[in-house]
Amino acid sequence: MSNKKILTGNEAISRGFWEGGGMIASSYPGSPTVQILDSLKQYEEIYSDWGTNEKVAMEIAMGGSIAGARSMVSMKHVGVNIASDPFMTFTQTKTKGGLLLVVGDDPGLSSSQNEQDSRFWGKFANIPILDPRNPQEAKDFTIEGLKLSEKFHTPVLIRMMSRLCHCRSAVELGDREEFAPEGFVPEQGRYSMLPPYSNAQQYFMKERMEKLQNFNEDYEYNYLEEGTSKDFLIITSGLIYESLKELQLENINILKLGMIWPLPIEKIKKLSEKYTNVIVLEEMLPFIEDQLKINGIAAKGKEYFSFTGELTIKDIKIGLKKAGVLINGVELEIPQKEEIITRTPMLCAGCPHRPIFHILKANNATVIGDIGCYSLGIQEPFEVHKTNISMGASLGMALGVATVHSKINKQKPIVATIGDGTFFHSGMTGFIQLAKTTENITVIIMDNRTTAMTGGQNTPTTGDYFKEEPGYHVSIPDILKSFGIVDITVADQFKYKETKEIINTAMKRSGLSVVITTRPCALNFKIKSPHFYVDEDICISCRSCLRSNCPPISMKMYPGKEKKNSYINPDMCVGCSVCSQVCPVGAIKCSSENMQKGVK
Template structure:
């Protein structure tokens, strides 16, 4: 590959390319937006072993093991995934790395696809890691390589923090040949790698020493760039994608763009800022850089003028700089788009979760504890069947705590919890085992495991049971079999596309005074390309009751048929995948399968 070859890559693709070029050998992840495509890209390289692990904790442990053995490794995840990985990570950061180790965190300013907006620069500092913050795809690739090099040079894990817009945004990237890195010999020094006292006590001083060395090294780092503008006494300090939005504004100010946001060289920071009367920090989310500078005794302002939440676009920066007195006027922006009808997110056509939540809406369940996955959409209109959503796997532990509270306060009503199959394997298993601890026979809890045998919301990656649906996946753990072996005595399994049978079972289990688990299965229509003969509506039979419409399937709508006064339901045959749920809920059998039509569209019978 020529060093002059250029390609347009997303930030995610650039990180994968950088890891490959740097001689990376082992990469692990758990799929979560915005970082999913990093591992998808790495699958293209035979020289790299890559896997979607069971959860982020396992992914970090796989990468740690590879690093200990002396090869360059990487773990990638969305920002909340670092919470899951924190247990091994916080102790791993006390040990020296052997092969370079890089943790990629996809932060999500503005919560485009997340349940919170945490700033993992704070976690990176808490874990005593160096933190790199790229601004474009080229830097995403370059900083991946730099991070691995710094990890080996200072024997410390490094964090590459990237945000959603940069993960998915595209830029021109120069490609290079892969550099093969000879694995380092595994270090069998127990005091350095067995983190129990007294070794871990000594490690505290090692961590302090290497951070101080990295800070001194940061003084001359080329990725921290100072751009001087003559005739100004204002300095703006920034990092990441915000830098390019700031450049679009082009204020009368010098700019110090940080490539490594932690640690910041105190000596360099004081040298640079002392030459300016006013120092402004522009960064998304928490005042991380601002606080670091203030801890050094450097006077600066930032969040006084810029929002603490969401992305900072050009208009936000202009408004903030105007308030700070850096800009003498601000532009009036005119909307350049047409307002459209609001379109809430929907379950995909033929999604197997739809009938289950339609059934729950009609059931006697007043409390449904939700979880993270495609089925989180059930909290929204029209189903509105999740009363709480916190984190991966939390629905099971929360339902136990809620049930105990209900029992202690003499409140008796059905309690339902839902969890997806991917989440079941990710973090649900410990909570399921905990359900058996001090279980009371008369405590009414119904748990529904939604098994579509894929990690659907992030693009259809495998999970522990995917291999039961296709031969390409090597993980074939049956959820019901596993729950039976744990000791649960009431576990039932059903095809959730069989609407009436599923409704009868769910109603029975909700009424049951005790703990019951229902595994409702059905293939993800998108992942497994569900495509049966489409269904159609006979408007002469349809009574306009809207029972089918209430299932919220995208191909369904009410239309005006020629010669018929009332609106009747209809199905877009190009969207329909033939799941048959609409036909099953129709009370008058007005919805029929196209399998009964001949080539001329005439009904030839059932």
């Protein structure tokens, strides 16, 4: 009997790693690949944990591999930038236990600050790339990738896309294949990448890629679907193949690739001779198209299809019409999408970041932002953050801006924000640099005890909130003091007036000042206290509470009133009390008489 289960692409990767005998898995949370490690937690045979950042996660998997265990590291596309230092050297080694690098690309930037095409890492690092088209292939390619890794002594990159990570389909399940790792066996020339060892490995990588090239010429996951016409051959791979198939073009010949680097060039050359036109259908950059042109194959692609964003079925249809594939008045029915009302992303009710943004906007600070939930400080109604580049960048950028301002005698204090997850990910090195500055810089560390933006994964400060987890707690103030930083203030941002005074005073002091705000994520920790309400007889409709941008607050026409007054939805309010503290007339009150007035 068939044993199938509906899985997402991410879950299929996890299942494939388990079935393939995987033992060591690591990651750093980043959409769209977060669910891979989350879903691995169910398998007791696998050690799975979050790395402090992608570099550490990569190194954990590398350690597992050199000890002979089948290992995997997963991350989003920008995470490879962080992991590339150890990765680019490790690819020179003769891999022992199978090692997979699973990367989630994000065409269209659904949840990313840039749009990278991770296929170029395969070429750059001299490793093969597998490009699954659906969750079933995601599972199969994970198992296959482990085998290829050990057969050719190479890391293997599995390229996922946002839509493939999150889509669902039936996946055939199998049993686990057990592997007993040998453990680490010292072999100086194999893992010590210093000259002259690393010089010799350049030739090893060259030979490895040549063997993979020959292997890929007859690889079972590269297959031709022949149509009735000899006019066009479409070469494609991954999820975009599924979109193409939705058009049901029976006359079109399709070469679907499974391993997209190294390409089966000889196979493609022979095939291309049979057809008048070769069209490459791929999302983002012309990776396959350029390689075909380099090898003398007259392929076209990006003149018909966009170089950025997702290619929808409609986009593919329009491109194929431009290419002349769809002719003779052929019109394909494309279902019209139902118009969806857009909703601006916003901070959750009770979010501890909200009072900080409210304070910073009021004092018209120049704020250098960072990556996290607090990136929403860029958007209306706060519009506080003026930059958003990469994790940890706020610290070095703040130093650069402050130094320039000092040289041109521009007297305006600089504020940088960073979260606790980002602090541990890539912020500590920036703080070491800042420790010696004399410029007027205030850094606000928003410690909400979790990596909130990606689903609430633990950080080293989570244990400070969960007292039942002794040992899992790192003190950010103690770390900063060890760097030689002395101006450190810990604040409870739900004590609004007190925190406002702390931040404004810190901005006036010369040198580096650090303010650490300590309220945990209301959503992740399900924090809810008695709700607040508006006394409409006291409210003067000044909208001060509304400007805090808390979702439960709106304006409402009360019976017997001539104009709208503030209103708080009791079902949405989590009782953070900030709105009551910004109200100038005391119209916002706690529903519990036992609650101290104004402050939780």
